[in-house]
Amino acid sequence: MSMSLDVHGLPQSRVSNTVETPLEFSTEEGSLKIFGFWAFLAQDMILFATLFATYLILHNHTAGGPTSKDLFDVKGFVIETVLLLTSSFTCGLATFEMRKGNVKGTIGWLMVTVLLGMGFVGMEVSEFIHNVSIGATISRSAFLTGFYTLVGTHGSHVSLGILWMILIMIQLWRRGINAVTARKVFIIGLYWHFLDVVWVFIFTAVYLTGRVL
Amino acid sequence: MFEALFQYVNHNLIKNYMEYGADASIVMASLGIVFVLTYFKKWKWLWKEWLTTVDHKKIGIMYILAAIAMLFRGGVDAMMMRTQLAAPNMHFLSAEHYDQIFTTHGTLMILFMAMPFVVGLMNIVVPLQIGARDVAFPYLNAMSFWLFFFAALLFNISFVWGGSPDAGWSSYAPLAGAHYSVGPGENYYLLALTITGIGTIATGINFLVTILRLRAPGMTLLRMPMFTWSVLVTTVLIIFAFPVLAVALIMLLMDRLFAAHFFTVSAGGLPMMWTNLFWFWGHPEVYIVILPAFGVMSEVVSTFSHKRLFGYNAMVVSLVSIAFVSFLTWVHHFFTMGAGAAVNSFFSLSTMLIAVPTGVKVFNWLFTLYRGKIEINTAMLWALAFIPTFTIAGVTGVMLAAAPADYQYHGSAFLVSHFHYALIGGVVFGCLAGLYYWWPKMFGFTLNERWGKRAFWWFFIGFHVCFFPMYIVGLMGMPRRIYTYPAGLGWGPLNLIETIGAYAMGVGFILMVVDIALSTLHREQLKDVTGDPWDGRSLEWSVPSPAPEYNFARIPVVEGRDAFWMMKKGQTQRVDQSETLRPIHMPNNSGRPFLIGVAFFVAGYGFVFEQYILAIIGLLAILFMLAQRSFEYNTDHFIGVDEIRHTEATAGRL
Ligand code: HEM
Ligand SMILES: [Cu+2]
Numbered sequence: 061m062s063m064s065l066d067v068h069g070l071p072q073s074r075v076s077n078t079v080e081t082p083l084e085f086s087t088e089e090g091s092l093k094i095f096g097f098w099a100f101l102a103q104d105m106i107l108f109a110t111l112f113a114t115y116l117i118l119h120n121h122t123a124g125g126p127t128s129k130d131l132f133d134v135k136g137f138v139i140e141t142v143l144l145l146t147s148s149f150t151c152g153l154a155t156f157e158m159r160k161g162n163v164k165g166t167i168g169w170l171m172v173t174v175l176l177g178m179g180f181v182g183m184e185v186s187e188f189i190h191n192v193s194i195g196a197t198i199s200r201s202a203f204l205t206g207f208y209t210l211v212g213t214h215g216s217h218v219s220l221g222i223l224w225m226i227l228i229m230i231q232l233w234r235r236g237i238n239a240v241t242a243r244k245v246f247i248i249g250l251y252w253h254f255l256d257v258v259w260v261f262i263f264t265a266v267y268l269t270g271r272v273l
Numbered sequence: 274m275f276e277a278l279f280q281y282v283n284h285n286l287i288k289n290y291m292e293y294g295a296d297a298s299i300v301m302a303s304l305g306i307v308f309v310l311t312y313f314k315k316w317k318w319l320w321k322e323w324l325t326t327v328d329h330k331k332i333g334i335m336y337i338l339a340a341i342a343m344l345f346r347g348g349v350d351a352m353m354m355r356t357q358l359a360a361p362n363m364h365f366l367s368a369e370h371y372d373q374i375f376t377t378h379g380t381l382m383i384l385f386m387a388m389p390f391v392v393g394l395m396n397i398v399v400p401l402q403i404g405a406r407d408v409a410f411p412y413l414n415a416m417s418f419w420l421f422f423f424a425a426l427l428f429n430i431s432f433v434w435g436g437s438p439d440a441g442w443s444s445y446a447p448l449a450g451a452h453y454s455v456g457p458g459e460n461y462y463l464l465a466l467t468i469t470g471i472g473t474i475a476t477g478i479n480f481l482v483t484i485l486r487l488r489a490p491g492m493t494l495l496r497m498p499m500f501t502w503s504v505l506v507t508t509v510l511i512i513f514a515f516p517v518l519a520v521a522l523i524m525l526l527m528d529r530l531f532a533a534h535f536f537t538v539s540a541g542g543l544p545m546m547w548t549n550l551f552w553f554w555g556h557p558e559v560y561i562v563i564l565p566a567f568g569v570m571s572e573v574v575s576t577f578s579h580k581r582l583f584g585y586n587a588m589v590v591s592l593v594s595i596a597f598v599s600f601l602t603w604v605h606h607f608f609t610m611g612a613g614a615a616v617n618s619f620f621s622l623s624t625m626l627i628a629v630p631t632g633v634k635v636f637n638w639l640f641t642l643y644r645g646k647i648e649i650n651t652a653m654l655w656a657l658a659f660i661p662t663f664t665i666a667g668v669t670g671v672m673l674a675a676a677p678a679d680y681q682y683h684g685s686a687f688l689v690s691h692f693h694y695a696l697i698g699g700v701v702f703g704c705l706a707g708l709y710y711w712w713p714k715m716f717g718f719t720l721n722e723r724w725g726k727r728a729f730w731w732f733f734i735g736f737h738v739c740f741f742p743m744y745i746v747g748l749m750g751m752p753r754r755i756y757t758y759p760a761g762l763g764w765g766p767l768n769l770i771e772t773i774g775a776y777a778m779g780v781g782f783i784l785m786v787v788d789i790a791l792s793t794l795h796r797e798q799l800k801d802v803t804g805d806p807w808d809g810r811s812l813e814w815s816v817p818s819p820a821p822e823y824n825f826a827r828i829p830v831v832e833g834r835d836a837f838w839m840m841k842k843g844q845t846q847r848v849d850q851s852e853t854l855r856p857i858h859m860p861n862n863s864g865r866p867f868l869i870g871v872a873f874f875v876a877g878y879g880f881v882f883e884q885y886i887l888a889i890i891g892l893l894a895i896l897f898m899l900a901q902r903s904f905e906y907n908t909d910h911f912i913g914v915d916e917i918r919h920t921e922a923t924a925g926r927l
Contacts, residue, residue: 092409092486099478099512107516114524114535114546121541123534199532202541209527209535223896227903240906 082159084243097247101254104217108258111213112265115206119270123201128270131196133187137267140183141259144218147176148256151249158245163236166245170229173252177222184215207266214262217255224248302342325862327411329396330820332418334715336393337708339422341786343386344701346429348782350378355739355775358768361760371756372439373458377432379442380462384469385425387562387696390704392421392476395504395565397715398707399480401813402498404489404831406824409482411860412908413475419870420472427877428465431458435882438462441754443555444525446536446547451529457881463526464877470519477511480504489812491831498811498835499575499588503568506592507561510599514557521550530883545610552603560599563695564592566703567634570656573706574638576807577653578645581835584637591630598627608676609683617676624674631667635660651725652807655706658733662698666691669744684754687747690740697736705785713801717819721799724788732781739774742767802925810838815848817924823857823912826921850927854918856911863908869898 085091119128151173157165188208191197198208228244235241310316323331353374357366366374396414400407408414431437435457440449449459484505488497497505525547527533534542575582582588604612604620638660647653669691673679682688713719746767751758758764792799805814815837816824825848829836832845839845876891878884921927 092482095486096410096478096482099481103474103478103512103516106513107520110517110520110550114520114550117543117546118535118541121534121543123539123541125540198527199534200540202534202537202543205527205533205535205542209524209533223900224903227900231904235906244903 082242082246083237083239084246087239087243090239090243093243094247094250097250101250104254108210108213108261111206111210112261115210115266118202118206119273121202123203125201125204126191126194126196128203128207128266128273131191132267132270134271136183136187137263140180140187141263143176143180143183144256144259147173147180148253150176151252155245155249158237158242161237163232166237167229167232170225170232170245174222174225174229177218177225177252181215181219181222184211188212211262211266214255214258217258221248221251221255224251320864321862324867325415325864327407327415327860327862327866328822329400329408329411329414330715332414333393333396333398335418336389336396336421337715339425340386340390340393340704343381343389343425345782347378347381347386348779350374350381351775352779354378355772357756358758359772360769361758361762361765363757366756368756369439372754373432373437375754376438376441376444376462377428380428380438380466382696383442383558383562384466385421385428387700387704388469388473389421389425391507391562391565391700392417392473394500394569394704394707394711395476395480395507397711398813399483399501399504400487401714401816401820401824402501402811403484403487403492404812404825404829404836405483405487406828406857407860408479409487410479412863412866412902414479415863415866416869417472417476417479419866420475420873421469423870423874424465424467424469424472424877427468427874427881428461431461435461443551444547445551446525446528446542446544447538449525449547450537450544451532452537454529460526460529460881460883463522463529464880467519467522467526468873468877470515470522473511474515474519477508477515481508481512484508489825489828489831492836495586495589496831496834496836499571499582499585500565500568500811502589503564503571503592506596507564510557510561510564510596513600514554514561517550518554518558521547521554524550526880530880545607548607548610549603552606553600555606556603557596557599559692559695560595562700563703564595566659566700566707567592569703569707569710570638570659571641572811573652573656573710574641576710576809577648577650577656578642579648579808580641580645581810582637583640583643584633585834587633588637591633594630595627598623598630602627605674605676605679608679621674621676625671628667628671628674635664635667650709651720651722651729652706652709654726654729654733655702655709658729659698659702659706662694662702662736666694666698669694682747684752685747686743686751686753689753690743690747693740693743697740710807711813713806713818714804714813715819716793716796718792718796718799718801719806721788721792721795724784724791728781728784728788730781731784732778735774735777735779735781737774739771739778742770742774746771804924805837810835812837815840817921817926821917821920821924823859823917826854826857826917826926827852854914856913857917858909858911860909861907865898865902869895872898 083090084094150169154166154169154173157169191204196204198205225248228241228248231244232241237245310319323335326332353366354371357363357371396408399405438444438449438454438458438461440454440459440462444459444462447453449462484497484501524533524535528535528537528542534540536542536544536547538544571582571588601623602620604610604616605624608617608620649657669687673682673688673691709720709725746764749762749764749767751762751764751768758768801818804817806818807814812829812831813820815829827848827850829840829848830846833839836845840847872891872894874891876888876895879886879888879891918927
């Protein structure tokens, strides 16, 4: 067995590159980074939890301005949800193609994901613009402050994800699928699914609840 | 007479200059460094060896140097406040100045002194203790440092540029909102804390992964040295607490800059929500800084008692339970909010509950000392001083935790004394013990004991002279955060004693700096040739001092607790020196973390002064550099066997 030591002096064979180990986990570095990313998601979860808590507390503090019932448009947020959920599925397909070693398939599905993501962000932006045009600005009431901050933070996460995904597509194009690019595809996938889960909470706790309460 | 003297000095000399004093001396020192660097043509060296380094040991050293500089700056703030309070009706500082100074003092000491000190020790020690060659993400580690560094810089320029924040380190709304705090001061606070907070979250993730994944073969969790355990628990606290602070800061910033209504009184905002969010982070934060200090205690006490740490498992359980409960106590900082009897009772009890595992730890240290072969040196003195001092902090903490009684103590000097007993008697004593203990591992020579002990006694006695009377004067009714007080309340004499104690602490600090300077001058005599000057127990003492870049030429195999001790006693195998060396894979240096720090500084400055073009330029620069990193595939190199052999031979290891 030829054993080379990696950065941390651990024999690389500790993470053995057998058939069962996916490529992205095949190096010590890859598996460390994936683990680290889970920890990042944990802190991001706390971040969103804080935003949810403040939003829910401020929900009825409308200060005589528009309420959630006045503002939330069922058709709009349902389409947004469909777009984002579909994009999570296509992102999963990209990982699937990556595991099979198919570069074109991976890039293709990432591309679809990016387009769906852009559609989502576009709808959100137009929703915000519409709200502002009828006077529902961030400084109108505490409710709106909480609303824009929570939903906007999610939206900017998605936007950053789109930029990041484009960078990864370029790298896939140039370098094909190897331990490093595979890890990147896997991590952006985690990120994207995470944002999807957050959206499910926004969908229920903000939009659906906001329509009835 | 005393008063008149101060009035004179004040009116004629100091008023406008004194508050620049600390910053000015830091600037002078920096200019001195610039001069020396230029004179000896060392700029390239500085860039190559330090500013671009990703080596955890060098990053640790930079953290600690910065922390000591901030201790100085915060200490000068403290001297000014104590001078102002030395006697009734003083006008050494105006009310506005006083407010700014207690705000910057508290913020600096917690975020820019205690945090980097603790993180610096973590950096230096953890990889060495677990038998690793670096942290999990060395590049990210450098980024954390530069974010901290430039955040500290941003915060410090507030004094000379635009005005300092003055709403207290806890920055309560609505006082800190746009309406009552006009000008950039409060923005400085918000931006600086956000930037350093991002770095801290990255540090938390980094060390969590490092400790969970990079331990040497055989080092199970329950064989880890106690300092490493304390850091592991701390990282979890960081990951769960710091995002809350980040969110709260951004919210207050939005209130101030974009007329949002999170914490305003009008339009349905809730000022008390800030208080809740702040302390939801704030209480865990005090444990983020104290737990690593507990870890240092455990190492130092056991090393210098020449005994195994007593009650290892109990220590671990108490660390974990303290961490858990620390998320359930935040309301004790504002019982007076009036949340109702049930809520206050819950938080009263949860707070008192924390004292139990804390007490367990204190007893374990005592039992470690019991029947040990105790060796007294400077590190041990700091550790021994920790025990009674911190115990007093705990006891008064439990007093404060009794909600009905707290209505009396709250916002009084009694409280101020409590948290100084915890933060100085706990965190600072612990960090200084760690500094003296690990100094040889950092620099290859020990510190001079004689000056070290002098510094200790001045600081230790000064501390109690300063803060013990503060409990009493607090019980007599003296509030915190007042810039002066009338005569005739009986507070004057005690305050004067406090001020004398504070000056003694200042002397102690200076003596410590003298110690460091003298020892550096005489480092040849103080050289640590063995790598194990204290007859240590854990793996960091098994490598040469200072540790080589790659830490371990061969990764040790661990078979029990106190791994190095067992090797020395022949209970387990030492690292086999005949085993062939292999090239070692190491990360490359990079200038980008530094530049990202600069970009954050620019963005932060832009937001502070609401110059959004600048802010956007900074943010774009950050994004650009992150993208650049993503395209970087050539990120590491190998150290060849010849070089390793040479390094080891120079350290006398072959
Ligand atoms: C047995 C453990 C402890 C207990 C029971 C305790 C209890 C308390 C209570 C009840 C308060 C609020 C009092 C008030 O505002 O009226 C308080 C404040 C404080 N404590 Fe502790 N504490 C403990 C340990 C610590 C430790 C370990 C630290 C720091 C390392 C610390 C730092 C602080 C600080 C900084 C404040 C007040 C900050 C401010 O209002 O500006 N405490 N403590
Ligand atoms: Cu607390």
